[in-house]
Each structure stands twice: as C-alpha cells, then as structure tokens.
Amino acid sequence: MTASLDPAAVIAEFIDAVAPYDPHPGTPPVALLGVRTAHGDQVFPMSDHLIRAMCRALASYRDPEDRGECVDCGGRHLDENLHCRDCGRLHGILGQVIADHARRVARSDGGNAPSESA
Template identity: 35%
Template sequence: MTQTSLDDVLVALDRFVARIDAYDPAAKPLGAVEVAVPGQAARLSLSAPVARALVAALDGYHDPRDQGPCEHCGGRRLDHNFLCLDCQRPNGVFGALLAERAAAYSGDPAALLGPPEGGASR
C-alpha cells in the first residue's frame, strides 16, 4: 500500500471538484469544505452536483481489507482467514470448517508448515 500524504488529499479533492464542476460550471455553491494541513489550507466550494458526487464516491468506497461483519460479535475486523480479530472466533462456513479440521488434527503441527526453507522435506 502506498503512503498518502495530506497534500495528496488536498490535490485529489481539488481535482475531484474541478472534474465535476466542468459539467455544470454555472451551478450555484451549496457550501464549502475546508481542509487544512500544516502550513497549507484549501477551501473548496461545493455546488450541488459536486456535493452529490462526493457523497456517492464516499458511500461507494469499499475498503479492500473489509471482509464483512463477524456473525458472532458483529465486529468488522475479519482477517483474510476469516478469523475475527475482535472475538477471535472463525467466521462463516469456511471459518467453521477450518476450526473443525484444526480441532480434529492430532499430528505434528510442524508437518503442516512443510519442509524447512532451503532444506529437504522431512
């Protein structure tokens, strides 16, 4: 994931407003948003079309880390293995299957990891 600075946010918001305003340059201002970073501030005028587009963009954003809610505690922090980071329980059918298989496994846990790096298999 690339690092985003507050300057990047200002530039992106300014470009967003300019792109939407280009379709209706005569639209009256609905309000304004002020964004400030150390040593720099920007006041962006929001027309109704820009405000609608901004709301739609923010509501439509899906964080790629969002795996959905936990069916046990309702938390929103499921890892890529569907383990809830809040209640520590596996989530969904896949999570239940993994937990069931792990509970039934009685062998050497190291065998699940495969051969050591750079070495031969055991």
C-alpha cells in the same frame, strides 16, 4: 489516478474530476469546505453537483479491508483468512466446519458416543 496524500490536493482532484459533468456549471456553491494543513488553509466551493458526486462515490466505496461483519461479535476486523481479530471467530467454509466440529465435540463431551449423526 495518482495517489496524492496531500488532503487539499485530493479534494482539488476530486473537484476537477467531477466538474466537467456538472449539469448546471456556474451556479452558486451550496457550501464552502475549508481545509487546513501544514501547507496552509484552502477553501473549496462545493457545488450541489459535487455533493451528489461525493454521495455516489460513497455509495460505491468498498474498503479493501472490508470482509464483512463477524457473526459472533459484530466486529468488522476480519483478516484475510476471515478470522475475527476481535473475538477469534473463524468464518467461511473452514470456520463453519471448525464450529460444527467444536459443537459436536462439546455435545459428546462426557459421553462416549462421538459418532452421532450431524
């Protein structure tokens, strides 16, 4: 699959890719999609089959940056180390170990008994 960054070309590619599987080719479009770029305007007829194909593509889409949600702030900007860029929470096994350790330190703060059973 070629990675074209021309929006109209990308839409045309998608239409070409799904058109051969349209069970009812030639039926009237259910919508017209207008695309205005620096190269001009283009209008694409959208078949029911095309809309359904877009729905399936969306359902199976997973963004490469998607590493889940932060359990603390609900943000969706976890880096490759599962570190929340929004609130700083560290996720994953290491994040859990660090969070547990921080809780133990906080509980034992002021006392002299850090060796409580976790």
